[in-house]
Amino acid sequence: xxxxxxxxxxxxxxxxxxxxxxxxxxxxxxxxxxxxxxxxxxxxxxxxxxxxxxxxxxxxxxxxxxxxxxxxxxxxxxxxxxxxxxxxxxxxxxxxxxxxxxxxxxxxxxxxxxxxxxxxxxxxxxxxxxxxxxxxxxxxxxxxxxxxxxxxxxxxxxxxxxxxxxxxxxxxxxxxxxxxxxxxxxxxxxxxxxxxxxxxxxxxxxxxxxxxxxxxxxxxxxxxxxxxxxxxxxxxxxxxxxxxxxxxxxxxxxxxxxxxxxxxxxxxxxxxxxxxxxxxxxxxxxxxxxxxxxxxxxxxxxxxxxxxxxxxxxxxxxxxxxxxxxxxxxxxxxxxxxxxxxxxxxxxxxxxxxxxxxxxxxxxxxxxxxxxxxxxxxxxxxxxxxxxxxxxxxxxxxxxxxxxxxxxxxxxxxxxxxx
Numbered sequence: 291x292x293x294x295x296x297x298x299x300x301x302x303x304x305x306x307x308x309x310x311x312x313x314x315x316x317x318x319x320x321x322x323x324x325x326x327x328x329x330x331x332x333x334x335x336x337x338x339x340x341x342x343x344x345x346x347x348x349x350x351x352x353x354x355x356x357x358x359x360x361x362x363x364x365x366x367x368x369x370x371x372x373x374x375x376x377x378x379x380x381x382x383x384x385x386x387x388x389x390x391x392x393x394x395x396x397x398x399x400x401x402x403x404x405x406x407x408x409x410x411x412x413x414x415x416x417x418x419x420x421x422x423x424x425x426x427x428x429x430x431x432x433x434x435x436x437x438x439x440x441x442x443x444x445x446x447x448x449x450x451x452x453x454x455x456x457x458x459x460x461x462x463x464x465x466x467x468x469x470x471x472x473x474x475x476x477x478x479x480x481x482x483x484x485x486x487x488x489x490x491x492x493x494x495x496x497x498x499x500x501x502x503x504x505x506x507x508x509x510x511x512x513x514x515x516x517x518x519x520x521x522x523x524x525x526x527x528x529x530x531x532x533x534x535x536x537x538x539x540x541x542x543x544x545x546x547x548x549x550x551x552x553x554x555x556x557x558x559x560x561x562x563x564x565x566x567x568x569x570x571x572x573x574x575x576x577x578x579x580x581x582x583x584x585x586x587x588x589x590x591x592x593x594x595x596x597x598x599x600x601x602x603x604x605x606x607x608x609x610x611x612x613x614x615x616x617x618x619x620x621x622x623x624x625x626x627x628x629x630x631x632x633x634x635x636x637x638x639x640x641x642x643x644x645x646x647x648x649x650x651x652x653x654x655x656x657x658x659x660x661x662x663x664x665x666x667x668x669x670x671x672x673x674x675x676x677x678x679x680x681x682x683x684x685x686x687x688x689x690x691x692x693x694x695x696x697x698x699x700x701x702x703x704x705x706x707x708x709x
Contacts (some may be wrong), residue, residue, distance in 0.1 A: 393430075394493035394701040395681040397648035397696040399549070404679050405648035406701070407490035408433040409497045413709075416476070418483070422704070425478035431643045432477045434490040436498075439472040439512060471504045475511035475518070481642035484515075486515040486587065488554060488650010488694060489679075495520030495552045496698035502527070518556060523695060525550030548700040554650060558685070558692045560658040561591040573613060574620065575604040585655040588615040592657075594622045597633050601674050605640045616640060619652045621659075630672040632660045646677020654692040661685040 391410045398404025408428040415437050425433035475494060477487035489510060498504040499522050511518045561583030570580045570592050581593040590613065594600055600622045610618060617638030624630040633655055636649040646652075653671060661667050662681075667686070673679035682695035 338603045369628040380548050389706040389708075390703065391428075391706060392493075392497050393428075394496055394698050395701055396489035396492040396496070396698045397650065397681055398677075398699065399680070399697040401437045401699050401701050403677045404697075404699075405646065405677065406430050407487075407488035407493035409436065409490070409494050410434070410706075411436045411497070411503070413438075420484070421476065421478055422481075426480045429480050431646050432479055432484065432487045432490040434487070435476045435478070436494055437474040437647040439474055471498075471506055471508055472510045472512065473498070474574075475513050477513075479643055483514075484641060486513070486556070486651045488556065488653065489646075489648055490522065491518060491554055492552050492650060492694075492696055492698050495554070496550055496700075499526045499552070500548065500550055500700065515557065518554070521553040521555070523553050525697075528532065549697065550699075551697045554649070554694040554696075556654050556692045556694060558658050558687070558690050559585045559587045559589075559651070561585045561655050564590075566590070569613060570618065571610075571624045573609040573618065575606060577603055583659070584615060585619075587651065587655070588617075589652065589655060590615055590618045591655055591659060592618060592620050594620060597622045597625050597628075597674075599705050600633055600635055603635070604635050607637070607644055610637060610639050617643075617646075617652075619649075619655060621656055624672065628672075629670060630665060631666075631669040632656065633672045635674055645675055647675040647677040648673045648681075648696075650681075650694050650696070653681050653683050653694055655683045657683040657692045657694075658687060661687070703708070 338454055389410055389412065391408055393403055393406055393408050395404040395406050407423075408430055410424065410433070412435055414434070424435075461551040473494075475491065477484050477490050487613045491513075494511070495509045498509050499520075507522045509520045511520070562585075563581070563583045565582075566584075567579045567582045570582050570590060571577055573590065577599055578594055578595055580595055581591075583591045585591060594603070600620050603620060605618075616637060617640065619634055619636050621632055624633050634652065636646045637644060638646055653672075656671065657669065660669055660671075667684060669683045669685070671681040671683055674682070680696065684693040684695070688694070
């Protein structure tokens with residue numbers, strides 16, 4: 291693992307010590323080294339039902355089964371009781387339903403940029419308290435939860451990283467007549483559920499398309515904002531219908547699908563002019579405000595004089611908390627030498643997100659605003675956060691729709707614990 295790779299992964303996990311441990315093990319490519327490094331880097335305690343109060347127990351947290359180029363396979367705990375070694379053959383997360391997750395960077399064409407979202411495919415609906423707890427644990431701007439829409443027929447499916455580590459695979463047990471492309475979709479920040487989230491919808495669609503859990507070109511999501519659609523654009527395999535319970539493994543077909551491009555069909559949320567320029571100027575650090583409006587979903591849209599003003603603003607989050615509405619979109623025309631038509635940033639401290647890296651829903655407001663100003667319905671946009679985000683925006687004012695095209699890439703996946 292090179293220094294640059296370690297830095298990227300460290301930013302994703304936010305823990306330099308952990309990454310240093312993992313890098314040590316990865317560099318050595320030795321199972322014994324992993325066995326020494328990983329328990330210190332990832333101090334996991336076994337589920338309580340593995341322990342007995344009547345015996346002193348020493349636990350070796352992880353037993354390394356194999357080592358590949360991209361990681362380690364760990365299958366069980368090994369416990370030592372009164373000199374006896376007993377292998378627990380259960381999964382390390384217990385025998386409850388496994389919940390698989392993927393973390394996907396959205397509105398980007400390279401890993402560790404764009405906006406990261408965790409996506410979980412659930413077999414059944416969970417209560418709000420559990421969903422909020424999981425979103426708080428991931429601590430990303432949004433976590434998405436998918437549940438198969440099937441009211442009359444049993445259906446389930448899960449997604450995980452394939453054996454090569456290069457792509458995703460889906461195991462499906464949907465009935466043969468079940469419609470496979472419709473899912474309930476909910477989005478949670480670390481603190482609240484939200485009505486709409488573009489990047490987590492893109493991440494959800496990418497997971498379904500890349501894994502083969504949805505084989506067609508379209509995924510349909512039932513959400514608090516109505517029916518949303520996502521369509522494949524490029525980067526995905528054409529899956530053929532397979533028998534029930536068949537594993538669809540991208541890597542086995544010779545082409546990894548960790549990256550792809552998706553088109554989202556969202557409702558427009560155009561802004562209406564308002565008289566809050568002074569309030570917004572103060573909240574954005576005393577910048578010169580050119581225009582202020584409020585979108586139909588409760589976001590301020592603030593145009594500044596130049597792209598440099600957008601990039602250099604120093605927002606006052608304590609003042610933003612006192613503003614009406616949800617968040618603040620800041621925008622300006624892109625520099626004349628740029629490939630983009632406009633740039634933006636989005637701040638939403640009320641929902642626990644000081645600055646969102648790449649915001650699909652904000653472009654449902656930015657799209658119609660800049661389409662009107664520039665006299666064009668197709669726009670290239672850049673979100674100038676630290677991670678950055680790229681969007682192709684198409685505006686259909688007559689139909690009231692905003693089409694957002696963006697890339698997505700898988701960066702990690704795993705299984706939730708059930709301790």
